[in-house]
Amino acid sequence: MSTECPEPGPQGPQGQSLRPGGQGCPPPATPVPWSLPRWRAYVAAAVLCYVNLLNYMNWFIIAGVLLDVQKFFQISDSSAGLLQTVFIGCLLLSAPVFGYLGDRRSRKATLSFGILLWSGAGLSSSFISPPYSWLFFLVRGVVGMGTASYSTIAPTVLGDLFVRDQRTRVLAIFYIFIPVGSGLGYVLGSAVSELTGNWRWALRIMPCLEAVALVLFILLVPDPPRGASEKQGEVAVGGPRSGWCEDVRYLGRNWSFVWSTLGVTAMAFVTGALGFWAPKFLFEARVVHGLQLPCFREPCSSQDSLIFGAMTIVTGIIGVIVGAEAARRYKKVNPRAEPLICASSLLATAPCLYLALVLAPTTLLASYVFLALGELLLSCNWAVVADILLSVVVPRCRGTAEALQITVGHLLGDASSPYLIGLISSALRAGRPDSYLQRFLSLQQSFLSCVFVIALGGSCFLLTALFLDRDQVQAWHPGTGTPDSEDPESQGLLSGTSTPAEDP
Incomplete structure (x- = not known):
């Protein structure tokens, strides 16, 4: 009669029984890296x-x-x-x-x-x-x-x-x-x-x-x-699950995630306000300059929506490529490159947006130029902030982290900013004469709040940089060491090869 091999316990096999003939139980199978x-x-x-x-x-x-x-x-x-x-x-x-x-x-x-x-x-x-x-x-x-x-x-x-x-x-x-x-x-x-x-x-x-x-x-x-691109075997091959509340508590203690989410919210706030109000702002600026007749009956035909849409596409493509490539290259010199690039671009967006607003009554061409530059700088961050999240959050929580960042960003950002800008503009117009110039100035001055918000977003990414190294270590190698970009197993992930483990 043969002896049954025991199930491995948490610390490995609890003793090793012998089969007839002196043969021991075979060692437990090692999961093959994906x-x-x-x-x-x-x-x-x-x-x-x-x-x-x-x-x-x-x-x-x-x-x-x-x-x-x-x-x-x-x-x-x-x-x-x-x-x-x-x-x-x-x-x-x-x-x-x-x-x-x-x-x-x-x-x-x-x-x-x-x-x-x-x-x-x-x-x-x-x-x-x-x-x-x-x-x-x-x-x-x-x-x-x-x-x-x-x-x-x-x-x-x-x-x-x-x-x-x-x-x-x-x-x-x-x-x-x-x-x-x-x-x-x-x-x-x-x-x-x-x-x-x-x-x-x-x-x-x-x-x-x-x-x-x-x-x-x-x-x-x-x-x-989950976690296949990092060397986290216990997660990638089906590690222990955690509850949703536990995941949220973990993310609340992950300061890189918290501050970067607030930075993303500031970006969404300004992007939402620009997407909703910028065509109207540019239309009224053209009216003030005498380049466009006022709209007395709906629908109002204006070329500003098409111009702004084309501007958004072009600056978006260029900005995303430039931001991602700058982050990739700068990371080789400074491991905190990603939040620093986000902070720099947002802090540079603030004066561009300010100049686009204040120059609109004087020179419309300069307003368009600075508005396009501001959109370009904003677009530099979209891919970079996603990479920040993936690098500082453990794989088992990434879906929850994406969901929370989307929820907070939309709720406090582009879902609320169009209404707030309109509310401020209406409040300013209430005490002024009803004229196209005053309507334009009210909208212009309400837009200035976006300059303040985008500067706050840049500050949030600066704070992200302070916690980035610690949170990346915990996400990539929980409690074991530091990230290693030359990890042979990770390098072999895409080529279909992996470095075999050495025999003990």
């Missing part, structure tokens, strides 16, 4: 970038056909503005849920469900008749829920496919599609509406593109173990 061929990783990244493009096109496709939507459903401007509020509100409510699922369940299955959810909701919204405008608002919220899944989980998948320098470059490309997708949402909506004569076809074309994206995602994107 690896992926380089070409597979880049194909997966390309698919994720394509889906990200469609994700942000969904954010702004309604804005491209907003006047048509208003006429079709017979809704006022305030109700039309509520469409984006419902979209962002549902995104905020569902982001923590998807973050929780992304840390504990299959990320591929969760993302597939999210893509299916937002594409199905978008298609169904194109068949809603005018008496059911409330249903259109509701379905728009469902689209926001679907996009929350992707914004929350997709960066963590990229973080587990690529090692440090490669990850920075890939994230830069991934975040380029935020401004590109936003601009193409405007273009696709308005172009399809003009070509077909029916704005609803814009919502029917998008699901066709998203169906292709879903098939490519299922076939070509793997679901890497």
Whole structure:
């Protein structure tokens, strides 16, 4: 009769029984490090970038056909503005849920469900008749829920496919599609509406593109173990899970995450205010200069929205590339390069934005130049802040961390800044004569609050730099040592090879 081998305990096998013939129990199997061929990783990244493009096109496709939507459903401007509020509100409510699922369940299955959810909701919204405008608002919220899944989980998948320098470059490309997708949402909506004569076809074309994206995602994107790009075997091969409250407490003690999230919130505040109010500000500046007649009857035709949209796309692409490449190169000299670059760009944005505002009544060309420069500097940070989060948070919490950063950034940032800027402007106008000059000056002076907020954001990233080294050590090698960028196992991750462990 043979002797059963005991199950290994927490500290290894509790004694070793002998089989007949003097043979001992075989040693427990060592988990094989997860690896992926380089070409597979880049194909997966390309698919994720394509889906990200469609994700942000969904954010702004309604804005491209907003006047048509208003006429079709017979809704006022305030109700039309509520469409984006419902979209962002549902995104905020569902982001923590998807973050929780992304840390504990299959990320591929969760993302597939999210893509299916937002594409199905978008298609169904194109068949809603005018008496059911409330249903259109509701379905728009469902689209926001679907996009929350992707914004929350997709960066963590990229973080587990690529090692440090490669990850920075890939994230830069991934975040380029935020401004590109936003601009193409405007273009696709308005172009399809003009070509077909029916704005609803814009919502029917998008699901066709998203169906292709879903098939490519299922076939070509793997679901890497959490922490696969770092040497954290206990996490990558299925380490112990933690509760959501425990994850939140950990993130609250992670000062690099806290301060960088506040910096991202400041960026979102200014970006949201510019995206909503800058075209109107530039339109009224042209009226003050006598280059544009005042708008007495809606809809108001203005070229400023198209100019600002094109400016956003171009500065977004250039800014993301420059910021990511600067961070990649400067990290070789200074390990705190990423938060320092973010702080420098935001502190430089403040005077650019100030000059764009104060020079608008005097010289419109200079205002455009400084506004474009400010947007360029803002865009330098989008990929870098994502890399900061992935480097200072342990893999088991990254989905939750992305969700919390998205929630805080949108709630205190671009979800509130347009309303606050408008509120300040209305308060200033209340005590002034009703003229176009005074309307312009009120909006100009309310915009100055953005200068103060963006300077605060730069200060938050300076504080992030103080805690970065400590939090990176805890995230990459909890309690064991320091990060090692030359780790052979990490370097072999993408090539499909790994360094075999030495026999004891």
